[in-house]
Amino acid sequence: MKFSLFATCALVFFSAAVKADDTGSAIQAFCGGLELTQPTQGQSFANPQQVAVTVTRQPNDKKKVINGVDIYAVGSDGKPKYLGTPWRGTYALNSKATLTVDVTKTPNVPLPSQFVFRVWVHNEAGPDCTLYSKVFKVSSTSHSNDDIQKMQNMSQDIDRGCFAVEVVEPKLGAHLKANTIQNVQIARDSMSLIETFNGVTLYKVDLSTHKYEQVENVWTGRQNASLAFNVKDKLSFQGAGNGKGNAYFYKVQSLTIHNEICEFFSHPFYIE
Template sequence: MKFSITTLSALLLVSAASVAQADSYADAIKSWCGGLAVTAPKTSTVVVAGAKTKITVTRKADERTKTITGLDLYSVSKDGKAKYVQNVWKGNYALKSSATISDAVPKNVPAGLYYYRVWVTNLIGKQHGPDCLETSRTFKVTTGSHTNAAGDLEYTESLHDNSIYNPEHEVGCFGLSVDYPKAGDTFKLNQHIHIQANRDAASQTDALTKVELYKGDQLINTAWTGSESFQNSFSLKDHLVLDNADTTSDYHYKIHATSKKADKTCVFKSGDFKISN
């Protein structure tokens, strides 16, 4: 499972400019957006649909002028997709060291994991920098609550129901999909396989660190390792060279990525495919 020299050289030549641009953009974002955080709501926050919650944004003060200009509410679907719900606020709110905005979660939303995405503009002198997009941690929304006979607060949904509040999504492992290979594909030995991961702009994943090939639950090979931050899409061509290919088994790739919200490695799986001689 290695790149051929010819293929690797071609990939390097084609992608050199785009990689340089991506690195330059990543450096700019790190410079202008470093020290920015959404500290509330937290993972432990529980909100009843229709009730208010507070969104707190903090920053490390520097010579730049930062202004909060927008606030969006997102949910995480059961299959791990970031889903835009609505814009909850827009305007110009000066962010010096800390700022807090209140929002009422819509009454008609279903129970699940939600989070906020904050838009922050930058200005130094008369020069505009890149906009910063920062998200809160996911928090739990329930459809109702009541006080039981013992005087304890109970929620309509169990907060420990993993089908509603997926623990992987709680730590930021969502919003990334492995779209190639697709389920049902068949590849021949010695063929180059196109592996592609697509990342939602509102995902809380960060850098790709590893791509592995599996046969069922068995690790066959590591196709790539590194640390590659990307905004939208990551592509890799893997040279399918195996000593003992099993034409009856299902194969798939696993992509490992870091989370922006926890010391956690997120794992995303491609569709199952076959290998033929």
Template sequence: MKFSIAAASVFALTFLSAAVKADSYTDIIAEFCDGLEVTTPLDTDVLVSGSNATVTVTRVANDHEKTITGLDLYSVDSEGTPKYIKNTWAGQYNLQTSASISDQIPQDTAAGLYYYRVWVTNMIDGQHGPDCIKTSRTFKVATDSHTNEAGFTSYAQSLDDVSYYKPEFAKGCFGLTVKSPAEGETQKQNSHVAIVLQRDSASQTDALTKVEVYRALEGPDKMVDTIWVGKEALANAFTIKDQLRIPSDNFEPDAVYYYKIDVTSQVKGETCSFQSGAFKITA
């Protein structure tokens, strides 16, 4: 299959010093933001509404002066959509190699998965340079807890209840939707298909690594063609252009087909898969 990638995104940076020189936005972000990591909260943490979370940021030491300037709390809803809750902290906290801020989870926070977006500002000649935005792992929030005499803690919500705590979201697999092809569409063999990805700016998905076509008829779904393998950074609007050519030995006119999209997560070592709506193919 013939395949191409087109990505679109909007970036804005204001530089107050001529000292900043880079060939591209990507180069700038790499220069100022590589080596930063939000190490707590952990995905194994369980916090209760109204309790305090410890947000820890680490960095690889270099010549750039960095300051933590804000904490934003986000939730992940049942559909995998990031939801901004509020800015829970704003200030100036100097970051050498490690810094921790104690931050209260709002008292009215509902049960579910949450994470922090941390704003780290680079100072250039005493002035505001580019910001780095890093996210924590998702962590569980329960509305209440009780610890018995034996020291065992129970929570108002079962920590295994996937209606509150979906494991794939804890891996950073949320905030990406395959908008096209849509469910129920009909495509033609040899036609050009636009596979449209919509990525939320607060998603933890990171880079496209593989695109495959699957067939669903009877029994398990079958992978019928791999159309691309590589690594391409995901923008918030992303289009993959494919010339649809299902090999004749894998073409079934009564079947439905869908694209499977594999991506990496910003969570180290994790990968995610998303799929388009199921569509028919005519010869």
């Protein structure tokens, strides 16, 4: 029996879709019910050699062990950096497991700083699971006045997981034409805790008073946060092109994996 090209492509697409559904179901079956409960948001640790990590699960018949903890440092500019794996082992996870991690086991760990853990949970009969912690802080062992001040001045936005997303278009100071399509391009780092994009809003700034006001909602929805996301704006609002003395910027609304609302802003630009 001969298959048409259309039928063959349809069969391949269907098989891929079924496989993706099966993979998603397997991950849900083996990773559902897992939660990384410690460190908590913004939690401070005075001893970098004793940072507590707690994982909980809903008990079932699937055997699980924690076998690795990776660490990322988040700089004051919101850029995450992978440092290494300060903890490796085999720790049985029944309903709850608490580990003590020495973050100084990773080379060149910056202290004090804000960090995120990635915890690996191994299933004996299924796919491995990865859990991301909330952002926490670790001091240096010196506890100097300078270190204490740095700890106190660390970004609360980063504490909430609002980092590693950037509006890369429009460019700083760009001059855009009214009633033309403008791409609002959003870039997301693979280590970002942002899970979904939920809206893009255009604002206007009076350059003489520095007061700003909302112009329009460009897009509202719920988009899984990929590494790149693009929204088109027609720049056709009332008064577009008559904005001498004004600058504009976009605000991107988003949600983290820990259900924190985050906002990111473009550079200012002009509409002519």
